[in-house]
Amino acid sequence: MTQHGKRVVLFGGTFDPPHVGHLLMAQLALEQSAASAVWFLPSPTPPHKSHEAVAEYLLRKEMVAALIYGFDGLVLTPLEEQLSPPHYTIDTVRACQDRYPDDHFVFLVGSDSLAQLPTWQDAEALTRSIEFLVAVRSGYPYHQALHQVQQRLPELRARVLEMPLLDVSSSFLRPRLLANRPTCGLIPDGVLEVWREWHER
Numbered sequence: 094m095t096q097h098g099k100r101v102v103l104f105g106g107t108f109d110p111p112h113v114g115h116l117l118m119a120q121l122a123l124e125q126s127a128a129s130a131v132w133f134l135p136s137p138t139p140p141h142k143s144h145e146a147v148a149e150y151l152l153r154k155e156m157v158a159a160l161i162y163g164f165d166g167l168v169l170t171p172l173e174e175q176l177s178p179p180h181y182t183i184d185t186v187r188a189c190q191d192r193y194p195d196d197h198f199v200f201l202v203g204s205d206s207l208a209q210l211p212t213w214q215d216a217e218a219l220t221r222s223i224e225f226l227v228a229v230r231s232g233y234p235y236h237q238a239l240h241q242v243q244q245r246l247p248e249l250r251a252r253v254l255e256m257p258l259l260d261v262s263s264s265f266l267r268p269r270l271l272a273n274r275p276t277c278g279l280i281p282d283g284v285l286e287v288w289r290e291w292h293e294r
Contacts, residue, residue, distance in 0.1 A: 098195035102131040102226060105173075105182060105200070107139045107263065109148045110270060110288060111160040112280050114261045116167075118228045121256045122201050123166045126226060131201070132170035133157050134185060138178045150174070152291045159283035181214035186223050201226045201254070204233035211245040225251040231260040 102122045119131045135157055137150040154171055161167035173180045176188055189198055200223050207227050210216055229235050235253045243249050261279050269276055270288060
């Protein structure tokens with residue numbers, strides 16, 4: 094990294110829907126990594142969810158924009174829509190590093206995703222390419238997940254994100270949205286407004 098380079102946290106995902114857990118992870122990552130920005134990278138066609146119904150990309154992108162509105166340093170970066178599908182993390186990381194060679198990138202994941210890292214596309218190349226910042230999720234202790242993954246991916250570089258355990262997931266909230274049940278503040282009002290307007294069109 095040159096003296097002109099920035100430190101940027103990459104935060105990929107489906108964000109269907111985005112929620113306060115995503116927001117808290119991103120804000121704490123921004124603070125604890127001394128980064129200049131966290132880039133939210135919604136996936137247009139998540140390869141690991143090819144057999145699941147996923148909300149339209151434009152809706153998910155608009156919801157992410159609403160989630161981070163007013164938060165300095167949190168940025169919606171629709172880079173993946175410019176890449177050829179399928180959109181694997183390794184492709185996204187390489188695209189960022191190629192386009193911004195002076196910047197230093199870190200990838201933000203939950204410990205549940207860290208545990209699955211050996212199954213990701215080109216996982217060995219990915220772990221050589223980028224460092225991971227890991228938020229602990231319920232049922233996936235950080236040090237246990239790290240040790241197990243490093244047995245298969247010895248070049249993995251990771252450090253833990255210090256944050257309270259906020260055990261909320263999109264898979265829990267999505268059925269509640271569809272059933273018109275309260276989400277009890279777990280989805281910010283601006284995101285809910287985008288979702289409702291979309292479904293009233």
